[in-house]
Amino acid sequence: MRDVALSLRRALDEVQQAPFVVDVLRSGDRLATAAGGEGGPESVRLLAAVIHERDELTAVAAVHALARVFDDGADAVLTELLSHPRPFLREHASWALKARLPRLDAIGRLVGVVVGGGFSAVLAQRTLARWAASAPEQVALAVEGALAGPAGPDVRSRLVETLGLVPGPIAGRALHALAVDPGEHLSVRLTAVAALGDRPADAATVAAVRELSTATGDLGTVARLAATDLGIGAVERVGAAPGLTVAQLFLHADIDRDLSRAGAGDNGGVATLLVRLGDALATEPGIGRVLTLSRGTAQAALDALTPGEGHLLTPVPLLTEAASAAQAWPSRVAAERGIRRLLRTHHVDVLHLRMAEVGSLAAAEVARELGIPVVFTLAPDPHAVIQALDMTGDLHRGNFGTEDAREHYWFRARLVQRLTQDAAHLVLFPRPQLQHDMRELLGLDVADEPHRFTVVPEGVDLRVSAAAAAELERPGVPGRALAELDALVATLPAHRRGLPLVVSVGRLHRVKGMATLVEAWAGDAELVERSNLLIVGGDLDDPSPDEREQLDLIAEVLGHSPGAAAGLLMPGHRPNDVVAVWLAAARAGRAGGNGAAGVYVCSSLKEEFGLALVEALASGLVVVGPAAGGPATYLEDGVTGVLVDTRRPDEVARAIRTAFDLAAAPGQEDRIDRATERVRADFTVQTMAARLSTIYAGAARTAGRS
Numbered sequence: 001m002r003d004v005a006l007s008l009r010r011a012l013d014e015v016q017q018a019p020f021v022v023d024v025l026r027s028g029d030r031l032a033t034a035a036g037g038e039g040g041p042e043s044v045r046l047l048a049a050v051i052h053e054r055d056e057l058t059a060v061a062a063v064h065a066l067a068r069v070f071d072d073g074a075d076a077v078l079t080e081l082l083s084h085p086r087p088f089l090r091e092h093a094s095w096a097l098k099a100r101l102p103r104l105d106a107i108g109r110l111v112g113v114v115v116g117g118g119f120s121a122v123l124a125q126r127t128l129a130r131w132a133a134s135a136p137e138q139v140a141l142a143v144e145g146a147l148a149g150p151a152g153p154d155v156r157s158r159l160v161e162t163l164g165l166v167p168g169p170i171a172g173r174a175l176h177a178l179a180v181d182p183g184e185h186l187s188v189r190l191t192a193v194a195a196l197g198d199r200p201a202d203a204a205t206v207a208a209v210r211e212l213s214t215a216t217g218d219l220g221t222v223a224r225l226a227a228t229d230l231g232i233g234a235v236e237r238v239g240a241a242p243g244l245t246v247a248q249l250f251l252h253a254d255i256d257r258d259l260s261r262a263g264a265g266d267n268g269g270v271a272t273l274l275v276r277l278g279d280a281l282a283t284e285p286g287i288g289r290v291l292t293l294s295r296g297t298a299q300a301a302l303d304a305l306t307p308g309e310g311h312l313l314t315p316v317p318l319l320t321e322a323a324s325a326a327q328a329w330p331s332r333v334a335a336e337r338g339i340r341r342l343l344r345t346h347h348v349d350v351l352h353l354r355m356a357e358v359g360s361l362a363a364a365e366v367a368r369e370l371g372i373p374v375v376f377t378l379a380p381d382p383h384a385v386i387q388a389l390d391m392t393g394d395l396h397r398g399n400f401g402t403e404d405a406r407e408h409y410w411f412r413a414r415l416v417q418r419l420t421q422d423a424a425h426l427v428l429f430p431r432p433q434l435q436h437d438m439r440e441l442l443g444l445d446v447a448d449e450p451h452r453f454t455v456v457p458e459g460v461d462l463r464v465s466a467a468a469a470a471e472l473e474r475p476g477v478p479g480r481a482l483a484e485l486d487a488l489v490a491t492l493p494a495h496r497r498g499l500p501l502v503v504s505v506g507r508l509h510r511v512k513g514m515a516t517l518v519e520a521w522a523g524d525a526e527l528v529e530r531s532n533l534l535i536v537g538g539d540l541d542d543p544s545p546d547e548r549e550q551l552d553l554i555a556e557v558l559g560h561s562p563g564a565a566a567g568l569l570m571p572g573h574r575p576n577d578v579v580a581v582w583l584a585a586a587r588a589g590r591a592g593g594n595g596a597a598g599v600y601v602c603s604s605l606k607e608e609f610g611l612a613l614v615e616a617l618a619s620g621l622v623v624v625g626p627a628a629g630g631p632a633t634y635l636e637d638g639v640t641g642v643l644v645d646t647r648r649p650d651e652v653a654r655a656i657r658t659a660f661d662l663a664a665a666p667g668q669e670d671r672i673d674r675a676t677e678r679v680r681a682d683f684t685v686q687t688m689a690a691r692l693s694t695i696y697a698g699a700a701r702t703a704g705r706s
Contacts, residue, residue, distance in 0.1 A: 008034045008043055012050065015061045021390045021400060022383050025413045026443045028061035036068035044073040051081070051089065056401030060092055060410055067096035075103050082109040087120065088401035094124040095411070102131040107142045114162050115146060115155050119408055122329045125158075129165035136168035144174055153185035160188055161333050164195025172199055176208055190222050190319055194337060197226030206232055221298040225317070228305060229341060242309075243288030244705075246281060246696050247343060248274055248352045251335055251359035252325045255294040255313055269458075269506070269611035270354065272576050273685075276461045278311040280689035287693055291346055293339065293359070295322060301338060305345050314342050316359075324544050325357045326407060335362035340369070348372055349705045350696045352427075353419060355381065356412040364419055373424035373703040375695055378453075380441035382412045384606040384629065385511060387441060392647050420444070424699040427692070428455045429609045430633040454695055457633075458609045459688035462680060465618040468580035472588050481581035482590070484571075489593045492532060493566050500663075501534045501586045501598035502527070502656060503621070505579055505612045508538035508550040513603035513646055515553035520603065520652035522557055522564035527656055532567040532594070534586070536579055540572040583619040597668075599624065599659040603646045607631055617641070618679045620672040622659045624652070634683060638662070640675040 011034035014027045035043060047062040047069070063081065066074045078100065081093035094113050097106060113124035132139040143163045147156060160178055163171045178184055179192035193212055199205050209230060212223035227233035253271035271294070278290045289309055296304075296315020304314040316338035318331040339362055343351070351367045353360040354377040367374050380387075386409055389395035395403055404410055420426060420442075428446070431437050434455070438444045446453050471479055478486065489497055502521060506512045514535055521533045538547045558565045574582070589596030600616035601624040607613070609630035616623050617634070623641035625631035635641035642662070644655035662671070 005038065005042060008038050008046065010034075012046065012058075012062075012065075016050075016055065016058050020387065021057060021395055021397070022386045022441060024057050024061060025383065025386075025410070028064065028410075031061050031065045032068045035065035036070075039070040041071060041073050043069050044071050044077060047074075048077045051077075055397045056088065056399065056404075057397040059089065060401055060404065063089065063092040063096050067099040075100055075106070079103060079106040079109065082106065082113060086401065088405040091120040091123060091405060092401075092410070094120055094127055098123075098127040098130050102135040102138065104138060107131065107135075107138055108145075111142045111146050111159075111162070114143075114158055115151070117154070117158060117330065119329045119405070119411075121158060122332055123411075125162050125165065125333070128162060132166040136166050137170055140166045140168060140170040140174070144170070147174075153187045156185065156188045157191045158330070160191045161195065164191070164198060165333070172202075172205070175199070176204060179212065180208055186219065187319075190218060193219065193222050193226050194319065194334065197229030198337065199230075201230045201232065206230065218298055221302055222317075222319070224302055225298060225341065228302075228345075229337070243286045244349045244696055244700055245289040245291070245347055246287060246350050246352065247291040247293060247346070247348045248278065248354075249293035249316075249339070249359050249363060250274055250354070251293065251295050251316060251318070251331070252323075252328055252357065253294050254296075254322070255292060257313070273458055273611055275313075276685045277459075277689060277692075278313075280461075280685045281693060282311040284689050284693040286697055289346065291342060291348065293342060293363075301341075304342065312346075314346070316342070324546055325355075326546070329358045329361075329408070332358050332362050335359060336365055339363050340366045343367070343370060343372060349700045350375060350424075352692070352696070353377070353423075355379075356415040356419070360419060361415055364422065368422065371703070373699040373705065374419070374422060375425045375427060375692075375699055376419045376423035377427040377429070377456075378416070378420055378423075378442075378444075379429055379608040380437060381416070381606075381608060382407065382409045383416075383441040384437075384608070385409075386413075388605045388628075388647065416442070423452075424702060425695050426453050427695065428453055429630050430455050430457050431630060432632045454691070456688060456691045456695075457630075457683050458611050458614070459683050459685035460611060460614050460618055460679065461685050462618060462676075464577060464580045465584070465615065468577070468584040468619065471581050472584050479581070481578040482585060484578070485582050485585055486590060486593045488534075488569055488571055489532075489590070492569070496532055496567050497593065498595050499530065499532050499567070500589070500595040500660070502531050502601055503534045503536070503583065503586045503598060503616070504601050504603065505536045505583075505616075506602070506604070508543070508547040510546070510550065511605050512537075513605050515550050515557065516605075516646065516649055517601055517603040517652065518554045518564075518568065519557045520649040521656065522561035522568075523649060524653040524657070527653060528561075528564045528567060530660065531598070531656075532569060533564075534569045534571075534582075536571060536582065537573050538570070540570065580615065580619065583616055583621060587620045597660070597663040599656060599663055601652070601656055601659070602626065602631070603652050605646060613641075614679055614683050617675045620675065622663045622671075624655045624659050634678060636674070636678075640671060640678070 011031040015031050018024045018027050047066045050062045051059045078093045078097050081089050110124040114121045147159050175192045175195050209226050250270045255271050274292050278292045281287050281290045290311045291314045298317040300315040301317040318334045351372050352375045435446050438446050521527050586598035600621040602613050607626050607629045613623050613625050625635050626646045627643040637643045642655040642658045645651050
């Protein structure tokens with residue numbers, strides 16, 4: 001016993017002495033393993049003591065280690081943490097209790113966490129669902145008790161959703177009553193009706209759903225979706241495709257064929273990629289159908305259940321207002337339900353997941369349930385962000401818990417770990433030091449199982465860049481995209497028109513570094529004098545919290561450099577095809593508008609690959625990009641672009657000046673040819689689709705689905 005206790009102390013010392021935050025993601029696992037071999041009050045006291053210290057990083061690791069200790073005292077400590085004044089401790093205790101046996105005095109507190117909402121409610125809900133498998137009456141009665149008290153529709157909907165995860169007649173009867181009650185708030189009824197679709201198809205449930213299916217509006221639509229889930233709907237059966245059916249998803253985007261929302265909210269490069277990639281995959285031999293799942297309305301989801309071939313955009317109804325990826329975790333249950341419906345209906349053979357977010361969490365659960373093999377694009381995310389913020393001093397032991405409550409670093413890292421373990425195949429982005437980065441950031445040795453990994457760069461559709469270049473050559477009245485750019489430049493003071501553009505395209509999010517770019521440009525008198533800054537992205541009419549944060553930071557920068565404000569253009573998000581025309585115009589210039597020989601800048605804190613940079617490279621612009629991550633694999637420093645430490649505004653400014661020098665140097669045609677040939681050789685969406693289709697075929701074959 002003393003040796004085991006010693007191993008626990010050593011593991012705790014390792015956590016407390018780890019030099020970097022990202023190291024604790026791994027040493028925390030070792031602490032939990034050591035705690036799993038321990039029992040008794042001494043271990044509980046040791047871990048409980050550090051939870052209340054100022055080291056928030058160690059506190060988080062200790063909470064999860066407590067969940068592995070074989071002692072009733074660990075349950076008592078975790079239960080008390082559900083009422084702790086520090087929110088991040090309540091959150092991690094809600095998660096950690098999922099690994100314990102049901103505890104009656106914790107059930108009510110967990111329901112209280114659900115009432116509080118947010119990510120903590122998601123974790124509490126998952127724990128209650130696990131406990132409900134062995135204690136359904138106790139969980140159902142606790143939730144019903146909370147429903148009996150005064151609460152608004154948002155809280156009631158959350159409680160009803162939780163009730164839907166509880167098996168047994170008590171929960172079933174309550175859901176039925178809520179679904180058919182005309183006096184109940186519509187959002188609560190919608191949640192109850194959707195949950196009925198997951199219940200056993202007994203006579204009362206079937207009758208209620210059929211009756212509600214005749215209703216008008218969202219109530220009738222959601223009831224018809226529930227009828228489909230129960231197997232009693234009138235949806236036409238989708239036949240098997242003449243090849244593999246592949247699904248890909250990103251739930252945080254409003255995806256349409258025109259990519260009209262590109263750059264707003266979370267509608268970034270991933271949304272653009274999935275539309276272009278889905279089209280390309282659908283033409284590959286052996287691929288019969290491609291589904292691209294994103295958020296959408298209940299009616300659009302119902303319409304998407306009809307048969308179709310080729311590339312289908314298939315919405316998942318989340319029954320809530322659109323939220324950013326960081327705030328979308330509470331849509332987990334609705335996401336899981338909608339994804340299950342689509343994967344079943346369209347007979348999906350392979351599912352491709354990207355990123356550690358709620359869509360991947362929900363889809364992985366469904367794929368596991370249905371036996372569908374998963375291909376996962378593995379990137380050190382959030383690990384690379386954690387490392388970058390650690391290096392700048394913005395993330396450290398003293399604030400990790402507080403920041404984690406906002407960004408969910410610990411949970412996302414564990415989700416990446418689980419997805420990596422379960423995946424049939426892993427896709428990697430190219431990186432200059434791929435094996436080193438995977439080992440240092442993820443603790444993963446790629447060389448150990450080389451057959452599980454394939455490096456696949458992302459790709460762009462060069463036809464879009466070609467069409468944009470042709471638009472500039474077309475005689476006559478400028479098209480809509482060029483006319484809009486000309487009008488935008490015309491708003492500048494007369495002496496600033498004719499200057500070249502510094503262009504950046506992307507979401508307004510702190511990881512994308514738009515405020516850093518403004519700081520770098522505005523703080524450099526030479527750059528302000530010789531160029532205008534054009535930032536394309538963000539929903540400026542209705543900014544999300546992340547967008548508002550960046551806009552406020554930009555306003556603060558301009559407050560210190562008021563002269564620069566006259567040269568900053570921020571039109572908000574634009575469709576991808578429009579952006580392509582603007583990039584072409586930034587290089588070639590416009591008579592009476594912006595000057596020629598502009599440059600493109602990506603100031604992201606981290607960029608796993610950088611699709612927008614490749615698009616800029618294909619347009620002929622000199623590109624400034626992060627020295628870390630994917631851009632270093634395709635930008636030739638000092639030739640086609642400039643690599644820079646994007647954490648430092650002064651270095652970003654220096655890189656922009658160097659980029660302008662490159663754009664004005666002799667031999668421009670050779671530089672442009674070199675850049676576009678590099679893209680054509682390795683970074684087209686068609687090449688990407690061909691590589692992925694081979695991976696999908698192998699995953700399906702191994703799983704016996706081909």
